[in-house]
Amino acid sequence: MSESVSPSPKGRGFSFSIRSPRDFWGGLVLVAVAILAIWASRDLPGQRGFAFGPGTAPRLFAGLLVVLGTLVALVGLVTDGPRIEKYKIRGPVLVIAAILGFAAMIRPVGLVIASYVTFMVAILGSREMRVLESIIAAAVMTAFCVFLFTYLLNLPFQLWPRF
């Protein structure tokens, strides 16, 4: 989406290019979020007499966010700003995958395996990963967490898979 936006030509002359893509797209996304919120609270009863209903405040603030998001986008249209940095794939995807993986694993397989796998997936997010070092570090970290959370803090975690 951002690739189609040309870099801002130092504000010279009259042009329709988006001068600050970060602000412009940022503002638009906020507007989209606000509209989603308005849609999600469409069934909630609104103001009755002097009393707010459950839907009043969400719609009020979502409306405000529409206005503010539009303003941010407009400002992005007319003032110069930096381009959007390229989104990287490897780091974000693997880190998020590791976290989601933890969420999926913790119940069925227990703390030990979930921690170990999460560490190993997360560490793939960096280009500087070294295999042997990672395997050892993951084991150390898993042991540390088990010790801290289950023995020291006494939290009721299930450590191993239950069959």
Next chain:
Amino acid sequence: MSDLLANLALGFGVAAQPYNILFCLLGALVGTLVGVLPGIGTVATIAMLLPITFGLPPVGALIMLAGIYYGAQYGGSTTSILVNIPGEATSVVTALDGHQMARQGRAGAALSIAAIGSFFAGCVATVLVAALGAPLTGLALLFGPAEYFSLMVLGLIFAVVLAKGSVLKAVAVIVLGLLLSMVGSDLETGAGRMTFDLAELADGIGFANIAMGVFGFAEIIRNLELPEESRDVLHAKVSGLMPTRKDLIDSSGAIARGTIVGSLLGILPGGGAVIASFAAYTFEKKMSKTPQRFGNGAIEGVAAPESANNAAAQTSFIPLLTLGIPPNAVMALMVGAMTIHGIVPGPQVMTKQPELFWGMIASMWLGNLMLVIINLPLVGVWVTLLRVPYRLLYPSIIVFCCIGVYSINNSPFDVTIAAIFGVIGYWLLKHDFEPAPMLLGFVLGPLMEENLRRAMLIARGDWTVFFTRPISGVLLGIAIFLLIVAAMPKMRRRRDEVFVE
């Protein structure tokens, strides 16, 4: 006066119980441990360590959190002095002269002056908090819903004006935070709002999940993108920890002035601590007969901002404890922690739970003392920690955070929410939106909505009530004035300059 002493005595009685001292020590220790890791600021540290305090009794938990807070702050200073990577805005200024001192082989003196300055500032500010707490609580009695609402608006605007970056974008992010806080059951009717029919969202979005996602996970993803800079870690041994007599004399004035500046600015709602350290540094440079030494390893340039930022950190508890309004993201985290323990921050805490209120104030002083005691001998340990490569550090942080989030409610869904907010936080950073105002909006959201609803009901639907009630009108007037001033081009440039320097 005797009241003050009696209250402080009560507080110290609570804080000095062996268990509480232990919690405080433990908090300061882990706070420093995490805060010292490069790239992790105070807010991220507290967000990460929140879950481990949940199992404790309320007083112990808050005392430990206060310890974590001071530890994290001191850890941030250590990183900026030793490696020139300020973990957060408050220690940016410390890095200027502190790192120069470290390069000249005087890291020990810089670190100990930072600790001593912080301790002195902490002592003064503790007394100040205790002295101002009671009268300000009285002020809270004059406040009705309309006033509370306006005060919160003012607080949010302050936070925006004093932060760096675009005012408009910060306001937009605050409103996003307010909106997020409305997900879940309605306070009065119990109707599910914006839950997308997910049962897990009925109780709303967990505060710790957002904090962990936006400050923990998003920061990590962000850091992974940055090119691995050749970190300027000191390989020389840090020796000569104790400052010389000359160092102490040189910095004593700076410490005193920094304390005053910090205490005053900390009370203001908004980013008190950040502004305080900048202001104290600039002030010290102006006062100095030899301003050219600043930036080249002047010990005053470490002493002043460190004292100011610690004093401000302490006095920023005043608006939280007396009015129940968190003035910055760190205090917002504190509110989150209090709510989880069933304590509603505000004036009633002081009267209903005096041992909690005064115990916490006393533990602030204890926390500062702990820092001096544990950090001076442990500097060597922190330096070793700085040498752990980031490629091993960040997966450990992720595992730790995942377990932490999960442990709050034993809910895998919470971990998923945190992951989603990691992505959102990453997106915000990419588009130059500051995540801290969002968190502040999120925490203040329920309070604001409740007071707005009540005020409107009492005023029979008349919107002008916010301007016609005198206190409320003045508060809103100040807020509008601040917004206009901050939006003016000339002021905007000056603000940018302040943050560039």
